[in-house]
Amino acid sequence: MSIDYIIAVFITVVGAATPILFAGLGELVTEKSGMLNLGVEGMMLVGAVAAFATVDLTGSPWLAVVVAAAAAAAVSMTFAVLTLSLSANQVATGLALTIFGTGLSTLVGKSFTGHGIKPFTTLFPDWLANDRFGKAFFSFSPLVYFSFIMVALVWWFLNRTRGGLILRAVGENDLSAHSIGYSVIGVRYAAVAFGGAMAGIGGAAFPLVLTPLWAEGLTGGRGWIAIALVVFSGWKPGRLLAGAYFFGLLGTLELYAKASGSIFTAMLPSEGWAALPYIATIVVLAIISSSKAGGGNAPACLGKPFIPST
Amino acid sequence: MRLKLEKRPDPSRFMLYATPVGAVVLTMLVGAIIFTLIGYNGAAAVYQVFIAPLTLSYKWGDIAVKASPLILIGVGLAVGNRAAIWNIGAEGQYIVGALAGTGIGILTKDMTGFWILPAMLLAGLAGGAIWGGIPALMRNRFNVNETLSSLMLTYVAIHLMNHMVTGPWKDPKGFSFPQTALVTPSQTLPILVPGTYVHLGIVITLIIAVIMWFLMSRSLFGFQVRVVGSAPNAARHGGFSQKGTVWLVFLLSGALAGLAGIFEVTGPFGQMSLGFPQNYGFTAIIVAFLGRLNPLGVIIAGVVLAITYVGGDLAQSALQLPNASKGIFQALMLFFLLASDVLIRYRVRLAGNVSAPMAVAARSAAE
Numbered sequence: 001m002s003i004d005y006i007i008a009v010f011i012t013v014v015g016a017a018t019p020i021l022f023a024g025l026g027e028l029v030t031e032k033s034g035m036l037n038l039g040v041e042g043m044m045l046v047g048a049v050a051a052f053a054t055v056d057l058t059g060s061p062w063l064a065v066v067v068a069a070a071a072a073a074a075v076s077m078t079f080a081v082l083t084l085s086l087s088a089n090q091v092a093t094g095l096a097l098t099i100f101g102t103g104l105s106t107l108v109g110k111s112f113t114g115h116g117i118k119p120f121t122t123l124f125p126d127w128l129a130n131d132r133f134g135k136a137f138f139s140f141s142p143l144v145y146f147s148f149i150m151v152a153l154v155w156w157f158l159n160r161t162r163g164g165l166i167l168r169a170v171g172e173n174d175l176s177a178h179s180i181g182y183s184v185i186g187v188r189y190a191a192v193a194f195g196g197a198m199a200g201i202g203g204a205a206f207p208l209v210l211t212p213l214w215a216e217g218l219t220g221g222r223g224w225i226a227i228a229l230v231v232f233s234g235w236k237p238g239r240l241l242a243g244a245y246f247f248g249l250l251g252t253l254e255l256y257a258k259a260s261g262s263i264f265t266a267m268l269p270s271e272g273w274a275a276l277p278y279i280a281t282i283v284v285l286a287i288i289s290s291s292k293a294g295g296g297n298a299p300a301c302l303g304k305p306f307i308p309s310t
Numbered sequence: 311m312r313l314k315l316e317k318r319p320d321p322s323r324f325m326l327y328a329t330p331v332g333a334v335v336l337t338m339l340v341g342a343i344i345f346t347l348i349g350y351n352g353a354a355a356v357y358q359v360f361i362a363p364l365t366l367s368y369k370w371g372d373i374a375v376k377a378s379p380l381i382l383i384g385v386g387l388a389v390g391n392r393a394a395i396w397n398i399g400a401e402g403q404y405i406v407g408a409l410a411g412t413g414i415g416i417l418t419k420d421m422t423g424f425w426i427l428p429a430m431l432l433a434g435l436a437g438g439a440i441w442g443g444i445p446a447l448m449r450n451r452f453n454v455n456e457t458l459s460s461l462m463l464t465y466v467a468i469h470l471m472n473h474m475v476t477g478p479w480k481d482p483k484g485f486s487f488p489q490t491a492l493v494t495p496s497q498t499l500p501i502l503v504p505g506t507y508v509h510l511g512i513v514i515t516l517i518i519a520v521i522m523w524f525l526m527s528r529s530l531f532g533f534q535v536r537v538v539g540s541a542p543n544a545a546r547h548g549g550f551s552q553k554g555t556v557w558l559v560f561l562l563s564g565a566l567a568g569l570a571g572i573f574e575v576t577g578p579f580g581q582m583s584l585g586f587p588q589n590y591g592f593t594a595i596i597v598a599f600l601g602r603l604n605p606l607g608v609i610i611a612g613v614v615l616a617i618t619y620v621g622g623d624l625a626q627s628a629l630q631l632p633n634a635s636k637g638i639f640q641a642l643m644l645f646f647l648l649a650s651d652v653l654i655r656y657r658v659r660l661a662g663n664v665s666a667p668m669a670v671a672a673r674s675a676a677e
Contacts, residue, residue, distance in 0.1 A: 091396050103640075282459045
């Protein structure tokens with residue numbers, strides 16, 4: 001196995017990991033506030049179609065990222081209004097959001113079927129980006145570098161700022177946070193909106209980083225993997241980064257199984273490789289959730305409605 | 311002046327039954343607006359999706375055929391949701407049930423006999439129950455969130471099905487189309503209304519729904535499920551096992567989804583192919599909620615959602631509306647239903663600056 005092959009695999013893994021890293025980071029912050037939004041898949045699809053439409057109409061991938069974040073944050077507000085203002089069940093509302101986003105993206109995306117878009121150009125000069133070793137660091141879409149910046153920012157926000165402290169307090173003990181005067185509902189609205197925006201950017205990464213063609217349901221369940229990733233991470237941004245790349249690698253195996261044929265498919269048919277990330281998710285969740293360190297990290301108020309006693 | 315929510319002393323029974331109707335009406339109104347904004351004829355879209363199937367008598371059979379799996383799966387999911395146990399992988403259990411039954415079908419393809427069809431149906435029940443049993447096992451043994459694992463297993467089921475219909479189980483006489491052989495006459499559900507696809511499975515579905523209604527409202531099983539869902543601590547003190555309830559819920563809802571799957575193979579589909587999954591497993595989640603988690607309500611809700619399936623097809627041919635649009639209507643319905651739930655527990659009052667003088671006026675009027 002040559003070094004060039006390893007670099008080629010690495011580049012594919014980065015592409016596969018980036019969408020779930022964004023979506024997972026957003027969901028992590030949402031869950032830290034005590035909200036369980038299962039609508040990630042739907043919000044990613046809304047982000048993906050918004051990004052695709054923006055590039056198709058304006059040609060600007062940068063604008064596309066902004067529009068994708070705004071569109072997904074906007075649909076996440078339906079979840080926030082229902083669960084926070086009308087205290088609807090979070091699981092059911094999240095599912096409804098996924099069904100809604102799937103339908104909306106298919107409907108809007110229908111007119112783009114067969115269109116190709118021009119994705120991001122690389123940030124670095126060609127001699128770096130096309131270099132044999134340089135391309136392992138400098139050939140990526142700007143979104144990839146942005147995802148690393150966001151990991152650091154989210155870590156810094158949660159652990160080093162007053163805002164992060166309030167967010168965690170709201171997620172750990174909403175009644176105490178309420179009684180010392182913080183707006184539980186307000187903080188949670190903001191956390192849901194952030195989760196929506198990040199899921200939207202994660203969805204935007206599909207047309208902007210992976211395949212510049214529109215396909216129905218192109219996220220293929222990555223939103224659900226992103227939710228599993230948050231459990232995997234123990235609600236820690238650093239471990240989320242590692243997990244995203246682990247799942248990215250698993251998701252890449254199918255492509256290599258199809259491309260290189262015999263060696264891989266002798267072990268397992270290509271559908272088996274395709275199913276592997278989902279099976280691995282369950283196995284990993286079992287290991288994490290049954291160990292003492294894992295499940296205990298969940299925010300204490302996760303998924304519970306906030307009902308002030310007054 | 312603003313709106314204020316005031317907790318009702320008792321949940322409103324009127325609102326319990328009125329809100330699903332309101333949710334459907336609001337869905338039609340808001341759906342029309344959304345589709346108009348996207349650039350379609352919104353009113354025509356709503357008409358095609360919700361009304362047209364009812365006006366065309368030759369579509370009634372289709373409504374019944376599509377309602378059957380939605381009701382069968384929805385009844386099972388309603389039990390789970392009552393217990394606050396979230397099986398969102400019914401689509402996978404539906405597929406694996408169909409696969410298990412199809413396996414029996416392939417083994418018995420050269421045989422005849424009255425026992426073949428029941429054997430396939432039993433295999434469907436077992437296949438769905440096994441696939442549903444995995445999340446239950448993972449939850450009880452390893453504390454794995456059942457929502458995620460049941461959903462993940464749906465993707466595994468789809469890949470498993472793709473493998474079987476394109477590989478080992480591909481019909482040798484099928485001109486290399488990715489599909490299994492058509493079921494034989496011994497493997498086919500009897501048609502009840504000649505000239506339609508209305509099959510025996512629909513009647514079995516209705517009987518199961520009524521039995522489930524009886525179990526849920528009149529038996530200790532139903533009581534256990536409701537207590538575990540609404541008061542987990544009381545359930546623990548009362549000796550109801552949380553783990554046992556997880557097993558019951560998943561095996562039951564999985565088996566019913568599997569049965570729905572094999573009904574489709576031995577009924578309207580006649581075989582399995584890449585296009586076999588119809589999202590019934592996901593739509594049934596909406597059916598369960600719209601039916602107020604009551605098996606009899608689920609029957610009505612299943613018919614309503616089946617109308618949107620048939621209507622979605624009509625809208626596709628009449629207005630070139632993509633088939634996915636019915637997903638938007640279905641999600642809107644669930645949104646409005648969840649939003650209107652608040653009216654069951656709370657009443658809406660006008661409150662604010664005006665309220666004090668109004669209260670004084672009301673009191674003086676009373677005096």
